[in-house]
Amino acid sequence: MTDLKKTDSAVSLWQTKDIRATNRSIRWxxxxxxxxxxxxxxxxxxxxxxxxxxxxxxxxxxxxxxxxxxxxxxxxxxxxxxxxxxxxxxxxxxxxxxxxxxxxxxxxxxxxxxxxxxxxxxxxxxxxxxxxxxxxxxxxxxxxxxxxxxxxxxxxxxHQVFQQAIVLLGDRVDIDRVKKLLKRSQQFRVDSVIDLSVWDMQSQLGQIIDRIRSRKVSEVFICSPQVIDNQIMFFWNLKTAGIHLRMVPTDLPLPQRSAETKMIEEIPTLRFKSLPIFGIEFRLKRLFDAVASLLILISISPLLAIIMILVKRSSPGPIFYKQDRVGLKGRRFQVWKFRTMVENAHELQQELEAQNEVKGGVLFKIKADPRITKIGKFLRQYSLDELPQLINVLQGQMSLVGPRPLAIRDYERSLEDIGQLSQDRLLRYEVLPGITGLWQVKGRASVDSDEIFYWDMVYILQWSLTLDIKILLETIKVVLFREGGY
Structure with missing residues (x-):
């Protein structure tokens, strides 16, 4: 049986076109x-x-x-x-x-x-x-x-004609994850998928290659490299067809920003530098946060005064709402916000738990939350209720950009499943929480807690001051055009 498989592989290889020959399949x-x-x-x-x-x-x-x-x-x-x-x-x-x-x-x-x-x-x-x-x-x-x-x-x-047509290959779960990522960038158009739970790479390799060639795509995205039995044969067939190959991590990606290809003899390796968010980079981030938040507070002081008057007149209760949140190293602090709900909102939350729309129930969010006041709804639409958190930034409890600080209820529920989930979620408490972050500009409309934690990890592993500035600019666009959110 083993010898027969080797013979079939050899015949398949010999039938492959000479790699040096002109490949008509890529002329189009x-x-x-x-x-x-x-x-x-x-x-x-x-x-x-x-x-x-x-x-x-x-x-x-x-x-x-x-x-x-x-x-x-x-x-x-x-x-x-x-x-x-x-x-x-x-x-x-x-x-x-x-x-x-x-x-x-x-x-x-x-x-x-x-x-x-x-x-x-x-x-x-x-x-x-x-x-x-x-x-x-x-x-x-x-x-x-x-x-x-x-x-x-x-x-x-x-216009999808400007998107690059690709084929996704892997297990169905991994394919669905990659589809989500590609949908955001809109650089690629998924022409077709090859679910390896249906196909057998060992016996149907030729058919899979023929199907990929017939789709006339420029690249194949490998979503589940671990399930490909004969990787060398598969890669060679794609290479001779003139089709590029791309490996896509379906779990949390490594810090690709600092990755560099290094050759050890003839073997390519990926070298990852230490995380940049510690040491002098952290001090630069704090300096940027302090200067920027102070300038912003001074420049928007008239707007803050107007909001304070509107909140005070909208409903009984204080102007500011201070809530315990979990920040750096799991320490608790009080986050500042303009009050957007009725005064007894915390007590009413217990009655509304069944209506929670966040998948998994780790976070609590309802789009049509009955506790929100009229002026509060407007403030939330444009994220104006978050502006007092610039005070938290000046106090060193928060950063302008980072993972959102969780409420005590959400924090405790996230720890309940920590044994079943990856412990990398705890990394979000190794950095200062932020007023805005990658989730706010990438998946703001999502109510999936797994996706929220995913973008937190991507930010932590790929942090740079340039990324912070980019997220701040993207946040302005998201807020002005009200993309997603509650």
Missing amino acids: RTPQMLLRPTISILLDMLMLSVSWTIANRLGTPTPGVQIAETMTPMLAVNIGTLAASGFYGTDDKLHRFAKLFKSLLLAQVVILAAAFFERPGLWWMSRSVFAISLVLNFVSIGGARFIVDALTIQMRKH
């Missing part, structure tokens, strides 16, 4: 795959040409040197550097400002070095032209790419 998608990189290259060339021309006029030009004469090699160096840095791929958000600036700076240095060795002693680019062109290159290319990325995302939302 070549124009679509090349469209975005081509547009990016042409746009970058235009921005660079305009920036260099403007810089040469604003700065001090070198006598006897015409910018038009050097434009072609300068464009070649810049485009080559950007290409080597991965700026002409098919992934989203190809502006990546920090990496873009480094790439453009490297291109400038290469151009200066080449010019010096070609004409020793003649600096054909003045310091003013160098500085102005670098700034203009970064602003123009970064701005253009940001706009293109935003337009691309909007076009994908309304």
